[in-house]
Amino acid sequence: MIGSHSQTMQPRPLALNTSALTHSSGSSVARLGGTAAVAGIRAEILHARNIPEPPAIDLDAPDTDDPSAPLEPDFALPIVVPNIEIAGAAPGLVAGQAPSSRAQALAARVLSLLHLTRVIRASDLRITRKAVNEDGEEEEVLAGYWVLYIDVHVISADGNVFDAIWFAILGALRNARLPRAAWNSDSESVICDADPASLRPLRLRGNPVAASFAVFEPALEKGLRDEKGVWVLNDPDGFEEGYFHLLDYLTAFLFEHRFDI
Amino acid sequence: MTLPTATLSPLHRPDGSASYSASGYTIVGAVNGPLEVMRRDELPEEATLEVNIRPSAGVGTPKERHLETLLHTLLRRVLLVHSFPRTLIQLTLQVTHTPEPGPLRYALNPHSVLPVLPVLLQTALLTLIAASLPLATTYTTTTVAVLRDGTLVVPTEGTDLGGAKSLHVFVFAADGGLMLVESEGGFDVEEWAEAKDVAQQWCVRPEGDMEVEGAGQGRVWLEHVVRKKVERESRWRVAA
Numbered sequence: 001m002i003g004s005h006s007q008t009m010q011p012r013p014l015a016l017n018t019s020a021l022t023h024s025s026g027s028s029v030a031r032l033g034g035t036a037a038v039a040g041i042r043a044e045i046l047h048a049r050n051i052p053e054p055p056a057i058d059l060d061a062p063d064t065d066d067p068s069a070p071l072e073p074d075f076a077l078p079i080v081v082p083n084i085e086i087a088g089a090a091p092g093l094v095a096g097q098a099p100s101s102r103a104q105a106l107a108a109r110v111l112s113l114l115h116l117t118r119v120i121r122a123s124d125l126r127i128t129r130k131a132v133n134e135d136g137e138e139e140e141v142l143a144g145y146w147v148l149y150i151d152v153h154v155i156s157a158d159g160n161v162f163d164a165i166w167f168a169i170l171g172a173l174r175n176a177r178l179p180r181a182a183w184n185s186d187s188e189s190v191i192c193d194a195d196p197a198s199l200r201p202l203r204l205r206g207n208p209v210a211a212s213f214a215v216f217e218p219a220l221e222k223g224l225r226d227e228k229g230v231w232v233l234n235d236p237d238g239f240e241e242g243y244f245h246l247l248d249y250l251t252a253f254l255f256e257h258r259f260d261i
Numbered sequence: 262m263t264l265p266t267a268t269l270s271p272l273h274r275p276d277g278s279a280s281y282s283a284s285g286y287t288i289v290g291a292v293n294g295p296l297e298v299m300r301r302d303e304l305p306e307e308a309t310l311e312v313n314i315r316p317s318a319g320v321g322t323p324k325e326r327h328l329e330t331l332l333h334t335l336l337r338r339v340l341l342v343h344s345f346p347r348t349l350i351q352l353t354l355q356v357t358h359t360p361e362p363g364p365l366r367y368a369l370n371p372h373s374v375l376p377v378l379p380v381l382l383q384t385a386l387l388t389l390i391a392a393s394l395p396l397a398t399t400y401t402t403t404t405v406a407v408l409r410d411g412t413l414v415v416p417t418e419g420t421d422l423g424g425a426k427s428l429h430v431f432v433f434a435a436d437g438g439l440m441l442v443e444s445e446g447g448f449d450v451e452e453w454a455e456a457k458d459v460a461q462q463w464c465v466r467p468e469g470d471m472e473v474e475g476a477g478q479g480r481v482w483l484e485h486v487v488r489k490k491v492e493r494e495s496r497w498r499v500a501a
Contacts, residue, residue: 070368102330105326105327111372112373
């Protein structure tokens with residue numbers, strides 16, 4: 001077999017390096033054979049007063065570890081924003097250029113899957129403060145949100161970029177540390193604690209793993225119409241994915257695995 | 262179950278157009294082609310297919326790009342692109358009406374593309390049929406939702422999907438072959454297979470003369486639409 005596989009069901013070696021970027025809240029580089037993706041997470045504060053139509057949320061609702069529970073309504077707001085660039089020379093440096101439609105499609109898939117797997121907890125992103133309500137009782141109200149901007153650069157695309165992007169994002173999320181943010185009533189804004197000891201990690205729900213497969217049906221190719229076989233490949237490389245329309249289609253599955261690191 | 266409604270050729274300027282309403286969505290599709298293609302996009306052995314999806318409000322977002330990718334992959338297999346090398350076939354789908362976001366929104370994923378996907382796919386097919394572009398096959402498509410209590414439903418407008426555990430979109434070709442599957446949520450292989458059977462029953466006409474209540478509804482509906490188009494176009498033959 002041509003390509004970087006020895007077996008059809010054998011993925012290429014995966015390497016993950018975390019804390020790769022200095023000026024981000026969390027980052028990682030994932031390599032899957034010849035494919036490499038860098039993910040960096042930047043956390044910014046969104047003030048509650050800047051949300052025009054806040055979703056109805058219950059701050060007292062118990063936090064669940066169950067990934068099949070309904071999604072927290074907080075996520076109707078854009079508080080998790082993935083952006084993906086598939087690099088040519090340096091297209092991201094030219095201002096005003098949107099990522100290619102392929103990159104945008106990947107970003108849409110990543111956002112859907114981050115919500116579907118429930119990997120990020122809304123309670124980790126909420127910033128709350130104490131306020132006195134009409135009855136004179138003190139209660140917890142929403143002061144704002146941490147918005148996670150997840151920027152991914154695919155620095156080398158050699159097939160199966162989705163899995164590399166997913167591993168890079170998951171590595172960056174696991175690696176992310178957010179400072180303690182508290183409401184300051186004098187300045188009427190959210191102030192972050194400068195003490196590095198106050199940094200806290202995100203409490204992710206599980207470790208969903210991506211695995212993409214490609215199906216090759218030679219009968220669909222010109223001159224191979226009599227071929228009967230169908231091959232399924234795990235983790236296709238660039239040759240297998242693109243060369244001569246070798247591939248019929250590509251799917252991604254996410255398996256829920258729970259293990260502690 | 263309420264069947265979808267379709268109007269073929271509502272627009273006069275494009276080569277083919279169709280308007281289609283189902284499960285609360287209304288989409289207008291228009292196709293032009295074969296046209297002259299930009300040198301950059303030209304393919305030597307087949308037609309370049311361009312799919313543009315416009316949302317009902319605002320400009321296209323990454324979600325629309327994702328939907329365009331899905332439609333492009335499928336339609337390239339449906340259209341006989343090899344019959345029109347070095348040309349462009351340009352398909353535009355404009356969403357004109359969307360349903361109110363229901364409880365499904367938080368059951369799975371507020372950014373899900375699955376509710377609109379079958380409507381877009383069916384509009385695209387009807388638009389291509391209206392343009393009389395040669396197709397390798399037709400297809401029918403449906404959504405199946407698996408609820409938390411294990412029941413399977415083919416949702417229509419107003420179906421409460423707040424208790425949905427997983428959502429699946431299936432596309433079946435005229436010969437009954439599975440062409441596209443998109444699934445979201447938690448499910449195992451047995452549940453997926455059950456959902457596929459339900460979708461197949463709706464989409465594919467059963468073999469033989471067996472009349473099963475409600476079986477093949479999607480197929481029967483599509484054949485009805487195509488028959489009406491052909492009848493209208495061959496009026497001159499039968500005019501007495």
